[in-house]
Amino acid sequence: MSLRIDILTLFPGMFAPLKESIIKRAGEKGIVDINVINIRDFAFNKHRMVDDLVYGGGAGMVMKPEPIYEAVQHIKSSAAKAMPPRIIITSPQGEIFSQKKAWELSKEEHLIFICGHYEGIDDRVRVLFQGEELSIGDFVLTGGELPSMVIVDAVVRLLPGVLGDEVSAEEESFSDGLLEYPHYTRPAEFQGLKVPDVLLSGNHEEIRIWRRKQSLLKTWKNRPDLWKNAPLSQEDIKLMAEHKKTVRENYRLFTALVHYPVYNKKREVINTSFTNLDLHDIARASTTYGVEKYFLVQPIKAQHELIHTLINHWVKGYGARYNPDRKHALTKSALADSVEEVKAKISEEYGAAPKVISTAAKAYPQGVGYGELRDIMERKGGNYLLLFGTGWGLEQSLIENSDFILKPVYGPGEYNHLSVRSAASIILDRLQGE
Numbered sequence: 115m116s117l118r119i120d121i122l123t124l125f126p127g128m129f130a131p132l133k134e135s136i137i138k139r140a141g142e143k144g145i146v147d148i149n150v151i152n153i154r155d156f157a158f159n160k161h162r163m164v165d166d167l168v169y170g171g172g173a174g175m176v177m178k179p180e181p182i183y184e185a186v187q188h189i190k191s192s193a194a195k196a197m198p199p200r201i202i203i204t205s206p207q208g209e210i211f212s213q214k215k216a217w218e219l220s221k222e223e224h225l226i227f228i229c230g231h232y233e234g235i236d237d238r239v240r241v242l243f244q245g246e247e248l249s250i251g252d253f254v255l256t257g258g259e260l261p262s263m264v265i266v267d268a269v270v271r272l273l274p275g276v277l278g279d280e281v282s283a284e285e286e287s288f289s290d291g292l293l294e295y296p297h298y299t300r301p302a303e304f305q306g307l308k309v310p311d312v313l314l315s316g317n318h319e320e321i322r323i324w325r326r327k328q329s330l331l332k333t334w335k336n337r338p339d340l341w342k343n344a345p346l347s348q349e350d351i352k353l354m355a356e357h358k359k360t361v362r363e364n365y366r367l368f369t370a371l372v373h374y375p376v377y378n379k380k381r382e383v384i385n386t387s388f389t390n391l392d393l394h395d396i397a398r399a400s401t402t403y404g405v406e407k408y409f410l411v412q413p414i415k416a417q418h419e420l421i422h423t424l425i426n427h428w429v430k431g432y433g434a435r436y437n438p439d440r441k442h443a444l445t446k447s448a449l450a451d452s453v454e455e456v457k458a459k460i461s462e463e464y465g466a467a468p469k470v471i472s473t474a475a476k477a478y479p480q481g482v483g484y485g486e487l488r489d490i491m492e493r494k495g496g497n498y499l500l501l502f503g504t505g506w507g508l509e510q511s512l513i514e515n516s517d518f519i520l521k522p523v524y525g526p527g528e529y530n531h532l533s534v535r536s537a538a539s540i541i542l543d544r545l546q547g548e
């Protein structure tokens with residue numbers, strides 16, 4: 115059974131690409147029958163107009179319904195197909211086209227594409243023919259010609275007999291919810307770059323596993339939207355866990371407890387005092403969750419002395435001998451006058467400025483989830499600085515100037531007054547926990 119495709123357009127000259135390569139051969143084999151039809155040929159009004167001004171005012175022209183209606187009716191009356199045609203309107207307002215949709219359309223007998231132009235098509239065409247709006251992505255093109263060719267290409271290559279054995283549509287990107295693994299061909303070394311040894315090994319099982327891992331990693335790295343719904347087998351989960359062990363090395367997480375600028379109960383900007391509990395508890399939580407360094411942000415010089423004395427007691431003094439675990443945790447803590455100073459220290463010591471992550475008990479529209487942020491850190495690597503606020507929370511400018519704002523920690527009820535130490539532990543567990 116051959117698939118009939120009619121494309122309605124004002125620019126029939128734009129379809130040369132469908133007369134090349136695989137699509138051309140599919141036509142020659144009678145697997146598909148593609149007709150490009152000029153909508154202008156169905157403009158029976160006095161001036162053969164195909165577009166007109168927009169009702170309701172506004173810039174641009176809209177394609178008139180009558181010529182399109184006549185053209186579709188003409189095709190319908192001439193099509194000797196058992197199944198009624200499926201009418202596709204290419205539009206940036208449509209459902210995003212996908213491989214899944216391509217497979218679906220490849221099962222049809224007759225497709226009619228209506229290519230819009232200018233401001234688009236009079237919406238009554240869609241209503242009259244229950245047209246399906248399809249978009250090829252979140253961008254706006256000058257016309258529907260390229261989108262219709264993209265969709266036709268993706269559909270026709272899936273028709274039985276179109277793809278030779280040079281490519282298999284069953285095993286490619288999106289076929290199992292993942293992106294395909296990278297490919298290599300001769301020479302085995304090019305510009306100093308070698309083909310991965312496993313591909314030269316002839317060991318089919320190891321090649322299969324390598325390819326599967328590459329597909330998993332590529333999808334995880336490049337397409338978090340696909341990754342979210344990817345059907346993972348036990349083997350996939352094991353392969354990813356092995357990889358994730360290594361990615362932790364890709365990024366560093368730092369924590370900072372901010373004593374200034376923060377708010378008091380009346381939302382006045384204040385400088386809070388340092389507490390020993392905050393020092394110990396957040397230092398221990400930070401160390402438990404693999405944080406590189408824990409900074410205490412405190413501009414009051416007098417408090418510096420107190421903090422240094424306490425840290426030295428546990429790092430160098432009696433405390434260090436009495437409790438080596440505490441020494442370990444406090445060795446990773448440091449003092450700074452401001453968040454800016456912390457960022458500068460991290461750039462200097464760890465080679466790159468950190469992305470700043472703010473925390474707050476209040477939700478912000480641009481708030482990021484824990485899984486999402488964790489994914490970003492693992493995928494993108496780099497340095498990340500997690501800010502916790504004492505008092506009634508971080509001052510607004512710190513939050514606005516941060517790269518990410520984490521969603522608040524919520525309990526089941528209304529009550530939401532966690533101590534900063536508890537919040538820090540919960541947040542670190544969500545970001546770094548197993």
Ligand SMILES: C[S@@+](CC[C@H](N)C(=O)[O-])C[C@H]1O[C@@H](n2cnc3c(N)ncnc32)[C@H](O)[C@@H]1O
Nearest residue numbers: 204205206230233234249250254255257258261
């Ligand atoms: C300039 S666009 C009209 C855009 C329309 N005013 C809007 O904002 O949604 C003209 C025509 O190009 C086609 N087109 C533009 N971008 C597209 C996309 N991303 N996917 C599918 N078709 C697109 C449609 O056929 C559309 O009617």
